[in-house]
Amino acid sequence: MDDGGPTTVGDWFGTWFWAGDYDVAREVLQRGTAALLAVAFVVVVRQWRPLLGARGLTPAAVVVGRSSWRDAPSVLRWRGSDGFVVSLAWGGVGLSCLLVAGLPQRGAWWVTTLAFLALWVVYLSVVNVGGRFYGFGWESLLCEVSFLVAFLGSAGGSAAPPLLVLLLARWCLFRVELGAGLIKVRGDRAWRDLTALDYHHETQPLPGPFSWHAHRAPRWWHRVEVAGNHVTQLVVPFAFFAPQPAASVAGAVVVVTQLWLVATGNFAWLNWLTIVLGAALVSDGSWAWVGERLGVVPAPGAATGVPDVAGGPGGPSSLVVVALGAAALLLVLSYRPARNLVARRQLMNASFDPLRLVNAYGAFGTVSRRRDEVVVEGSVAATPGSGDWVEYAFRGKPGDVHRRPPQVAPYHLRLDWQMWFLALGSPGTRWFEVLLLRLLEGDASTLRLLGADPFAGVAPRWVRARLFRYRFSTRTERRASGAWWVRHELAVLVDPVDLARLRSLLGPVA
Template identity: 50%
Template sequence: MDGFAAVDFEIARQILERGIAALYLVAFVSTLNQFRPLLGEHGLQPAPQLLAWARENPSRAKLLRPTLFRRIAYTDRRLAVLCWSGIAVAALIVAGVPQLGPPWVPMIAFLLLWGGYMSISSIGQTFYGFGWEMLLLEAGFLAAFLGSNDQPPPTVVIVLMWWLLFRLEFGAGMIKIRGGREWRDLTALMYHYETQPMPGPLSRQAHLLPAWFHRLEVIVNHFSQLVVPWFLFAPILGLWIPGPVPALVGCGAAAIVALTQLWLVLTGNFAWLNWATIVLAFSAMSIPGSGAESVVERTQPAETQPWLINGIPLYWIVITSALGLAYVVLSWPALRNLFARRQLMNASFNRWQLANAYGAFGTVTKERIEYIVEATTDADPDTAEWHEYQFKGKPGDVRRIPRQYAPYHLRLDWLMWFLPLGQSLEDWFTAFVVRLLEADGPTLRLLRVDPLAGQRPRWVRVLSYRYRFTTRAEHRVDHAVWTRDRRRLLIRPVSLGEVEEP
């Protein structure tokens, strides 16, 4: 680092800008494919109803985060236009096009992504109530100030990226230490791979690893989340301590974070949470000599460029310095939360989703309960032959190996995992049952298998099953991945005339 300029972080900037933009691209594609059946005009939680409530209750609606759809009436077509626009802008950043101009060009591009996606997540209700939504928003906002190719990245923005990564990792570590006993007695990962929301292709193999390995995993997790994040800030010491040691310490910390997150990528499906953490880890990886000189510096002597400081335009230093000062103020609630006795998890302290508190999986469920939805076209439900709807990501067919979907986010599948953890069925699930009874095309396309091939069922019912991974001996018998036992009937057979949409 050289004062205002993080001269050795050019490669880090390229990875940050392109990586964060790639995640926005995935997020907009996910929204384009799923928002309308989940939250559109005829969705399970219609966004127009939320916006109508906001118009009728302006004082209470102040809690609603900013969205373009407060000023422009929501329609499914406008949602699609917003998504396609976001995809196009994100693709341009991944290709490096805005970065070829002055720094305000990529800034505008990232702020468009940030504002567009906030407009969506603000009306996303339950289906967008995940910590990685606010993580993507904050990362995109900070990326807007990383600058362009003709200048070094600003030191203050690189440091803010470290601060974001610190809150993400250290917050998760503190949540675990304060959470379930399983994290303190080192047994959490004996359950996690089997009971996590959406297992991946290697989750069963990870679950079957010996107990001593799972205990070691928890120790490594505590070390990587509670100790390692402090060393992300080591490169700052390079301003006063000569030599490569501060930079190497920062690179080592970033590498540990990235490797532990890569293991989670290989053994689960957590949308873009792990990928975003890996991308952010590159912010602490410096390579001496990688800094790009500005075009002006290469063509004119430094003394003739009074508007440049360390190769960065003066106006950009003013903007990024103001950003740093604003973050000092905005970060105070999040800093207090990290050390609070009642630590909040995935909490935002302002309407703009900046300087948030992060953390996940403070407790690990010990048993996997799945809600299985079945349908029949037979007239008598008591003697009917029932057929099971199959979801794309969540367990169903016991012989099907879980697929890898992350960083793509299957929102319906994720919320199906949360249902058994609640005290009652949620309204969106009742609406989902109605859509199945109607054989609604957009809803059925969210599923992997419609057992009735588009026909309207006469009856739909919901059962609960306990799932667990098969042992190696059980797998050798019939090659099943899961074994399951039926628990109870949650919703008796219902027809379209018997159930009302909430």
């Protein structure tokens, strides 16, 4: 006799396991993460061969030879040809776009789960053999979030997302924000005396179109920026786990502050993925409240594909078991990242497991006070004089003082970032020497990493590199010359060198 009681494991968990007020949050997390995965795989398609391919600046095969499967698991250890990697990346682009469109989410929950896990495996495989060109905190963050959202179920396969998985997404955002806040106040004095933004907009790796304006803002505004940063990263994260509407308000604060960072810099998909995590804090009820006041509340089940916010909490028993298993694994792996937050010697952007499932995050523990740039030049003259050199223009990093800094994020210009580290004096410069070699060879794949080929396909006879000190122009200088930057030469980093000489210096190169 049916007494109306629970009939499945999912029903037994009922009210506490399923988050009935977070259907929109699931859509934001899954579709937003998929969109950024699509961008990340496009970067692999366009940059793998010149950076990490067989003739790349740092071939992935070298990284593979210096590490083990246990330390850096990757399917590319079995097969890592350039064509295979690019084909995998194209597959990642296609599958990511399907998830953005919401097509796998219309089926059973496990279809969505397998799709995200496949993307996680492929992207983790790339990151783990990517060496210096993939040594960024947002690579681990994308891996972590890609794995996490795989266990949120789907609109077609479960009526509501598992609450534990949503809480783990908040735990991820908590580490991103609090980790960044703590590394700042523990690191550079400029964050403590509120002067960090006097420098940061000018000296950050890749300034954006509005960085000049942000830098030229009044100093009192820079103090407000730093103080606001401290509140957002050191106080607001504790509200992520508060009842609604406090959590929704905290999420909105994260979104607004990250949008300011998007407007004033280029940090690949770091800010956008943080925005996705922040928006997922907002409950369906809060979205409805905002929509009512804006007069844009859609009808339930509208063409957007976002489920009805009144959806019930139940779900399949199999998803309960799988989600509990994933949550248990992530909670166990959270011990070291949690301890890192309270450690005196906090690690920044560290992974404690080779699968990059629960990581430590942080950014700009120190702030550069000056900006130096490496300028690469070539010449087709037999014996070049001072007027025979032509500068290579990079896609994102400062070069021509009259070019306004471009907006490139969420796309990731990996070579441009390494050029910033090079100017800071980072160790290990063989990749840069190989870059000069490829320019002397007129290598088409390498030239596509740059903004333009100044020699129109003709290989130069000579290349050289000079070090310049850059600063943003003042308002007066900008009005007079139209220049966004002012620069002066500090030193010759690499004397003029031709192809034969550089080959002899480098030795065997693919």
